[in-house]
Amino acid sequence: MKTGDLFRFSLGAIVAHPMRSALTALGVVIGVAAVVMMTAIGLGAQQQVTSAISGLGSNLLVVTPGAGRGFAAQAAGSGMGLSDRDAAAIRQQVEGVVAVSPAVRGGQQVVAQGANWNTRVEGVTQDYLAARDLSIASGRMFDDREAQQGRKIAVLGQTVADELFPGLDPIGQRVRIGTAPFEVIGVLASKGQSGFGQDQDDIVLTPLQAARSRLFGRRVKGDNVQQIYVKAADEDALYAMEDDVKALLRERHRIAPGADDDFQVQNMASILEAGQQATQTFTVLLAAVAAVSLLVGGVGIMNIMLVSVTERTREIGLRMALGARRSDVLMQFALESVALSLGGGLIGLLIGVSGALLLARVGQWPAAVPAWAAPVSLGFSVLVGVVFGAYPAWRAARLDPIEALRRE
Amino acid sequence: MIEVSGLQKTYLMGEERVAALADVTLSIARGEHVAVIGPSGSGKSTLMNILGGLDRPSAGTYRFEREAVGEFDDDQLADFRNRRIGFVFQSFQLLPRLSALQNVELPLVYAGVDPRERRERAAELLGRVGLGSRMDHRPTQLSGGQQQRVAIARALANGPDLLLADEPTGALDQATGQEVLTLFDELNRQGLTLLVVTHDAGVAARARRRIAFRDGRVVSDDGAGA
Numbered sequence A: 001m002k003t004g005d006l007f008r009f010s011l012g013a014i015v016a017h018p019m020r021s022a023l024t025a026l027g028v029v030i031g032v033a034a035v036v037m038m039t040a041i042g043l044g045a046q047q048q049v050t051s052a053i054s055g056l057g058s059n060l061l062v063v064t065p066g067a068g069r070g071f072a073a074q075a076a077g078s079g080m081g082l083s084d085r086d087a088a089a090i091r092q093q094v095e096g097v098v099a100v101s102p103a104v105r106g107g108q109q110v111v112a113q114g115a116n117w118n119t120r121v122e123g124v125t126q127d128y129l130a131a132r133d134l135s136i137a138s139g140r141m142f143d144d145r146e147a148q149q150g151r152k153i154a155v156l157g158q159t160v161a162d163e164l165f166p167g168l169d170p171i172g173q174r175v176r177i178g179t180a181p182f183e184v185i186g187v188l189a190s191k192g193q194s195g196f197g198q199d200q201d202d203i204v205l206t207p208l209q210a211a212r213s214r215l216f217g218r219r220v221k222g223d224n225v226q227q228i229y230v231k232a233a234d235e236d237a238l239y240a241m242e243d244d245v246k247a248l249l250r251e252r253h254r255i256a257p258g259a260d261d262d263f264q265v266q267n268m269a270s271i272l273e274a275g276q277q278a279t280q281t282f283t284v285l286l287a288a289v290a291a292v293s294l295l296v297g298g299v300g301i302m303n304i305m306l307v308s309v310t311e312r313t314r315e316i317g318l319r320m321a322l323g324a325r326r327s328d329v330l331m332q333f334a335l336e337s338v339a340l341s342l343g344g345g346l347i348g349l350l351i352g353v354s355g356a357l358l359l360a361r362v363g364q365w366p367a368a369v370p371a372w373a374a375p376v377s378l379g380f381s382v383l384v385g386v387v388f389g390a391y392p393a394w395r396a397a398r399l400d401p402i403e404a405l406r407r408e
Numbered sequence B: 001m002i003e004v005s006g007l008q009k010t011y012l013m014g015e016e017r018v019a020a021l022a023d024v025t026l027s028i029a030r031g032e033h034v035a036v037i038g039p040s041g042s043g044k045s046t047l048m049n050i051l052g053g054l055d056r057p058s059a060g061t062y063r064f065e066r067e068a069v070g071e072f073d074d075d076q077l078a079d080f081r082n083r084r085i086g087f088v089f090q091s092f093q094l095l096p097r098l099s100a101l102q103n104v105e106l107p108l109v110y111a112g113v114d115p116r117e118r119r120e121r122a123a124e125l126l127g128r129v130g131l132g133s134r135m136d137h138r139p140t141q142l143s144g145g146q147q148q149r150v151a152i153a154r155a156l157a158n159g160p161d162l163l164l165a166d167e168p169t170g171a172l173d174q175a176t177g178q179e180v181l182t183l184f185d186e187l188n189r190q191g192l193t194l195l196v197v198t199h200d201a202g203v204a205a206r207a208r209r210r211i212a213f214r215d216g217r218v219v220s221d222d223g224a225g226a
């Protein structure tokens, strides 16, 4: 028989009972819609985590003092902390370093012309901009000499500038940070919200030395720093650099072989990887749960197809008597379940995609429908139809025509 | 055309072996009009099913135009039924969802005939059985006699060598039964070989040869060797 006729028979049976066909396909509709939506949600989370972490600066190492492994290590007053000299040594001795910025930081109140604003102040050096992928929108950044001299100058984040000097040019204006007066010399280009929901423009940068002596003197002794940002040219260099920085600091801090580090090096690339892995697991988990409903949809199809084969036993017997081969009968019923499943998959895909888009718009969840959603979900629908349609179709094809014809 | 010898069909009912056909030997020539008669359970339908390629014998040989139909595989049997046999059933066996025309088209579909040619042939056949004006009717919109004529048109679709009818008038009243039998006579005159299973002495009388069965055996055959 001709393939076209096969399709006609299969689709004819579906169209003959529209309500029943719709209900049969409903399981697959829900299954596919759920898989598409869950995948979109998971991938959205994945993208968000990626942009959140890479927003902290790419190819970046963040070195912090302390062993960092719980209270015990910190309570023991571990080590000697980090200092400007550690930062300088890293810059001079570690290969592949693009930028190094030591930093001290803390929350401060900033006041200007009666307006005041609580923000995060970081005492840094010029390299900080390069390390954190920041740039200046207007005015200028302080240079290294100014950073070390501790001139009382400041570069404002966009949010701080807007809060303190609405509609005004803040360059050249004076602000009071904590108790010390500073002059504004620049404004950072806006970076917007971080992926973690933090306003990255809510920041003030001051020369390292100024912050140490004027702002955080009580917490930061001598030439100690709280963080050292180290930037590599690219991700490959980053991992080599991480080892070099560790080795150098161990040597400088005279840490005996086998003893624990008294500092911590966070590699942004590996954090990113870990974050991506976690969200990927999350995505797979969501999709797997959703896939279960797709399976249930398949079982629904199998159920109705079995009923249908029983109901149409006489028809099957007749078709055989008129010359249908067993393979013709098999194909007719298999095609029917594939068509049901594929139709359900198509509708489910539409619902899933619109659901994801709606969620992205209304729920502000960055659902991302992947390009492969369509081919994969339709492919799976076909697979479900084949797998769960195979048994009913086989039952139909195996019927004895004489007995089938005798059935009432 | 048909050579059957030592044909047996046994069914296993639990421990017991039921011989639906005990030992049947007969031959039917092209163009014959045969009635198969006998009491209920004598094996008439069983013989018809084997001759039509719906069933296989347990023992013995069945040759159709010298071909050993008894040894055909499933696909060969399907093609045999499709091209060489036309079935007419007591209960018509029309598909209720399809129109008269589509029902007649069914064997042509399985023969792989083009839709256009199919429709022409089906329409022509419906005309031949006097239903040219009822082609788009569903079976439920037709009388019993009309339904059986649609079934006959369907049986003729692929130009079969043999028409097998099991109690074709069993579900019809006297008058419409006669219409169907008249149609059979006409088809037989045009050269079609006919084998009609019946209880009805009147139906049997119209055949040129009567084969009587009892307990799975031929007990009389008034045209043997014809």
Ligand SMILES: Nc1ncnc2c1ncn2[C@@H]1O[C@H](COP(=O)(O)OP(=O)(O)OP(=O)(O)O)[C@@H](O)[C@H]1O
Pocket: B011, B012, B013, B018, B019, B020, B038, B039, B040, B041, B042, B043, B044, B045, B046, B047
């Ligand atoms: N599938 C089967 N399993 C067991 N026994 C069967 C089967 N089919 C037929 N038989 C038996 O074979 C015998 C012949 O049956 P068959 O249907 O050929 O009789 P028949 O002559 O057509 O009777 P009727 O005139 O009532 O239609 C019967 O005894 C019947 O019970």
Ligand SMILES: [Mg+2]
Pocket: B044, B045, B046, B166
């Ligand atoms: Mg019978």
